[in-house]
Amino acid sequence: AQTVTQSQPEMSVQEAETVTLSCTYDTSESDYYLFWYKQPPSRQMILVIRQEAYKQQNATENRFSVNFQKAAKSFSLKISDSQLGDAAMYFCAYGGAGNKLTFGGGTRVLVKP
Amino acid sequence: EAEVAQSPRYKITEKSQAVAFWCDPISGHATLYWYRQILGQGPELLVQFQDESVVDDSQLPKDRFSAERLKGVDSTLKIQPAELGDSAMYLCASSPVDRVGPESGYTFGSGTRLTVV
Numbered sequence: 001a002q003t004v005t006q007s008q009p010e011m012s013v014q015e016a017e018t019v020t021l022s023c024t025y026d027t028s029e030s031d032y033y034l035f036w037y038k039q040p041p042s043r044q045m046i047l048v049i050r051q052e053a054y055k056q057q058n059a060t061e062n063r064f065s066v067n068f069q070k071a072a073k074s075f076s077l078k079i080s081d082s083q084l085g086d087a088a089m090y091f092c093a094y095g096g097a098g099n100k101l102t103f104g105g106g107t108r109v110l111v112k113p
Numbered sequence: 114e115a116e117v118a119q120s121p122r123y124k125i126t127e128k129s130q131a132v133a134f135w136c137d138p139i140s141g142h143a144t145l146y147w148y149r150q151i152l153g154q155g156p157e158l159l160v161q162f163q164d165e166s167v168v169d170d171s172q173l174p175k176d177r178f179s180a181e182r183l184k185g186v187d188s189t190l191k192i193q194p195a196e197l198g199d200s201a202m203y204l205c206a207s208s209p210v211d212r213v214g215p216e217s218g219y220t221f222g223s224g225t226r227l228t229v230v
Contacts, residue, residue, distance in 0.1 A: 004155075035218055043202065045156075067223035091155050098169060099144065099211050101219065103155030 001029045002094050006104035013082045014112050019105045020067075021077045023092030033095040034068065034075045039106075040088040048090070051075065079109070087111045115139040117222035119205050122178060125228045131193035134225045137186070138207030144168075146219065147190050150202040161213050163190060195229045202226050 003026045013019035025034070036048040051059045051068050058066050063083075068075045079086055092104040116161035118137040121136040126132045138145050143164050148156035159178065160167040164185040173180065177196070192199055203226075 033218070037221075043226075045204065045206075045219075047218055047220075050218055093155075095218065097212075098161065099208055100146075100158055100161060100169065101156075104155070105155050106153075109153045 002029070002096055002102045003021075003031075004094050004102050006092055006107050008107045010108040010110065012036075012110045012112060013079070015082055015084060017082055018078060018080045019082055019109060021090055021092075021109070023075045023104055024050070025073050025075065025094050027073070027090070027094065027096060029096045031096075034066075035093040035095060035101070036052035036064070036066070037091045037093055037103075038079045038086075038088045039091060045091070049077065059083055072086050082109075082111050084113060115220070117205055117207050117220050119203075119222035119223055119225055122223065123226050123228075125230060128196050128197055128229050129194040131191065132195050132227065133189055133191045134203050134205075134227075136188045136190070136205030136222060138205070139209075139220055142207035142209050142220075143185070144208040144211045145182060145188050146206045146208070147188070148204040148206065150204055150224070152201070156202075156204055159190070161211075168211065192227075195227075197217075197229050200227055200229045 032053045034051045039046045049061045063080045065078045089106045092100045125175040145162040147159045159173045160180045162182045180190045202224045204224045205222045210216045
């Protein structure tokens with residue numbers, strides 16, 4: 001079974017600064033995707049960024065980028081130029097066979113004005 | 114923008130009572146998922162449907178939980194009888210695909226927060 005671990009329960013960042021969230025996973029599958037989801041206090045999970053395991057190039061979406069280290073099974077998220085609206089729970093997720101997602105425990109991001 | 118609809122938004126029920134949640138996925142999405150998210154934790158898969166068929170319900174507590182998607186569109190998740198430990202957020206999600214690929218990933222609904230007293 002796949003497991004996803006987020007070792008940082010909470011991270012604090014100053015507005016306009018950069019914060020990096022860590023995620024490690026374990027799998028024996030060769031074909032999979034990795035995701036970061038954001039869950040604001042209004043609760044709906046929103047997809048932030050997606051990475052295909054077969055691609056070496058790290059995905060980027062505006063201020064969000066990932067550092068994907070396949071051999072180390074590491075998938076970190078960098079939020080640049082942090083904004084107040086970035087405050088939320090962030091979940092790392094693994095997507096494998098059957099398109100089922102396995103989530104980590106989450107990291108709460110606090111943005112200080 | 115298409116959304117996954119869920120109702121009710123909040124539900125308070127007494128233990129041993131029955132409770133049901135409803136989900137309407139994005140039109141055309143054949144794959145539907147129910148997840149349970151305990152406060153402070155990540156979501157965990159309860160059941161996966163492909164059209165009207167259950168693909169995976171290995172984590173569904175079948176002694177008290179049931180799920181159906183009769184016409185392959187909307188779905189209902191039921192708990193009977195509810196226990197205190199069932200208090201959680203119940204999330205529904207849908208996807209156009211059931212395998213890893215360029216369309217992997219879900220659209221989630223806003224969830225139903227269940228409190229069992």
